[in-house]
Amino acid sequence: MKIQVCIIGGGPSGLLLSQLLHLQGIETVVLEKYSRDYVLARIRAGVLEHGFAKLMREAQCGERMDREGEIHNGFHIAHDGVMDRVDLYKYSGGSSVVVYGQTELTRDLYEARDRAGGTVIHNAEDVTPHDMKTDKPYVTYRHEGQTVRIDCDYIIGADGFHGVSRKSIPRDVLREYERIYPFGWLGILSRTKPASHELIYAKHERGFALCSMRSQVLSRYYVQVPLEDTVDKWSDEAFWEELKSRLPEDIAAKLITGPSIEKSIAPLRSFVVEPMRYGRMFLAGDAAHIVPPTGARGLNSAASDIYYLYHAMIDHYKKSDDAGLDGYSQRALARVWKAQRFSWWMTTMLHRFPDNIAYDDKLQETELAYLFSSEAAQRSLAENYVGLPF
Template identity: 75%
Template sequence: MYENQGRDHRRRAVGAALVAAVASAGIENVVLEKHSREHVLGRIRAGVLEHGFAELMREAQCGDRMDREGEIHEGFFIAYNGEMHRVDLAGHTGGNSVMIYGQTELTRDLYEARDRMGGTVIHEAADVQPHAMDADAPYLTWRQGDERHRLDCDFIIGADGFHGVSRRSIPSNVLREYEKTYPIGWLGVLSRTKPVSPELIYARHEREFALCSLRSQVLSRHYIQVPLSDRVEDWSDEAFWEELKLRLPEDVAGSLIAGPSIEKSIAPLRSYVAEPMRYGRMFLAGDAAHIVPPTGARGLNSAASDIYYLYHAMVDHYETGDDAGLESYSDRALARIWKAQRFSWWMTMLLHRFPDHTEYDRHLQETELDYLFSSHAATTSLAENYVGLPF
C-alpha cells in the first residue's frame, strides 16, 4: 500500500514512480491522493532528471515519451565575472548526462502507466491516517465526503510530502530532525519563450544569483534570488526580466527573449532531513523525509533514489522472501541523501550572496570558482554529483 497525500508536487511524481515500478513487478498496491487528477496535472515544476532516475523510469516501463521528447544535456554553464564557464558533464563522468523533462509530464506518464496496468488511485482522500505502523498488520483510514474508509495492507509508503501525516505519525522519541534555513528565496517565472541557451546557466553575480533553465525549446523557466520578505505581487513581469538581464553576461542578456509569465512563484530555500526513514512497516520517501535547496537539482532526484531502494526491496520481499533491502532501507537511503544535502548546500553557498556576507566571504567564493575551473578533479566532483551518484 502506498500513500500519496499532501500538497507537495514533487512527492506526487515520487509516489507515482514507485507504484509504477512495483506494479510492473506484479505487486498489488493502492494510491491515496488528496487532490483530483486534474489538480495534480495542473501544476508545472522543474525537471532535471539525473542519469539514474531516467534509467528507473525505463525500468518501470514508463520512459518511452521521456526518451522521445526529453532533452539530453551533457553539460551546463556557470557564469561569473561576466564570463561563461561550461561544466562538461559527459566528459567528466564517462558519458553520463541529465535529462530535461518536466515533472508535470513525468507525472502524466506515470498516471498513464497506472491506467494501463489497471492500478487503483483513490483521489480526494481526506484525513488520511496511518495506524499500527509498528505492528504486523498496519492499516490506513481516510474520508471521502462523509464516508470513512479503511484499507489493511502489508506496508505503508509515506510519499506525502513535508506537510503530510506520515512523518508526523512517528513518535517524537524516535524521530530526529535536522534543518538549515536560508534567508533567501527564488522567484521563478515560466514563459512560452525560446530558451536563451541550449544548456542551463547558473549565474553568480554581485546583484545576486540567477538561473536560466528550460522545459522545452518553446518553454523557459528563469529564476532570480530575492529576499524572503518579497512577495510575487511585488514583481511585475517587466521588473523580473529587467533584473534577470542585469545578472547575466552581456551577450546572454542581449539574446534573452522576454514574454508574459505563465506561472510565477517564490520558493524559500532550506535543507531538511528526518531520521529514521522507517518506522515499523511504514517507510518515508521524498519530501516526507528530506528537502534540499533547488540549486543542485537534487530534490526530485534524491526522492527517486528512495524509490529505487524501496522498489528493489519490495521485489526481493515478495519474490524471494528476502527482507535485507527493507531492513537496510533507511540507512542506505540516508547515506545517499546526506551526500545530496552536502552537494546542494555547497552549490547554494557557492553561487548566492547572503545578507551577512563579508568581503572575506565574497573573496572565498571567487577563489572557489576559480579553483573549480582550474582543477580537473574539482570539476569532475561537481559533474559526478550533478549527474547523480550511483545508487
C-alpha cells in the first residue's frame, strides 16, 4: 500500500488529522492497536478550548458538539470557606470553553471518517515505523495473521504515551523532562445531574476535588487520593462522602449521588520529550507530552499539535513549502511548554502535597488570595484556560 500520510493511533488526535487532511485531498491511513469499541470506552477529558472547537467545525465534525455541548463562560474555585468565580468570558476578551466528552468527540470523528470512506485499521498489531530518516519511510503491522507494509511520505505518531512511535526514536536523540506527582485522581462517572452548571475546583485540607460534567444528566467527579490507593478500596458510598467533605456545605447539601458507571484512578504526571520530529516522523499529543488534568490542557495540547501539522502538510502538498514541517517541533513545543506551565501552576495551587510544610500552605493561600484580588491575574488564568492562540 502507498499513501501520503500514515497515522499511528486512532484516538481523537489521529482521527482529527486524518479528517482535516482528507478535506484537503491528502490521503491518509490510520492504524489503531485496539478495537473501535475499546477506543470509545475510554473516559477522558471533556473541556475543549475555543480553538479546538473551531478546529472540529473546520473538520466538519462540530454539528453535534455545537448542539449538545455545554458552553461555559466561567468556573468556580472553592477554597478557605469561600467559592470564587473565574469569569472566562470577561477576562479572556469574549472567549469560552465547550464541555463535550472525549468519547462523544471521538465518535463524531469516527463517523466522519466512515462517511468519507477513510481507512482506519483497528487491531493493528506490531506496528513498526521504518527508515524515518530517509525520504522513503514505511510502516509495517500485522492484521488478521498477515504482515502488511505501508509506504508513505510521512509518519505521524499519535499513539499515546505508551505507543510505539516515540519508542522507535533512538534514545540518544531525545531529551525527556518529567515530573511525577505524589498523588492521583480517583474519578467516577455517574448518571446524575451535575452539582453546578459550571465546573467547581475545590482546594481543601483533605485534598483537591473537582465537580465536572459530560452533560446535564452525566456527571464526572474527582477527589485527590494517595498514589498507593486502589479502586477496590473505594465504594461508591465512600467516594460520595469524601467528595462532600471537600465541597462547600451548600454544594454538598444539594449534590445528587448515584451508582458509578465508571471508576478509575489516574496518577498525575508532567512529561515532555524534545524534539517532536525525527526525520519524516512527527510526534503529536500524548506520544510527546503529558500534563496533569488540572486545567484541562491534555487533549487541547494535542489539538494544537494537529493544527500545526495540518497546516504544515497543506503547505507542503499545495505550495511545496516545507517551512511548517521544518519548524513543527519548535513551534509545537513553544505552546506545549506554556500548557505545562499552566497545568503545573493549577496543580500546585490547588492540591494538598504530602510533604507540605506550614510555609507552603501559606503560599497556597496567598496565591489564591492574590488571584481573586487582581484582574491581571484573572486575565492570565482565563487566557490560558480558554486556550492560547495557535
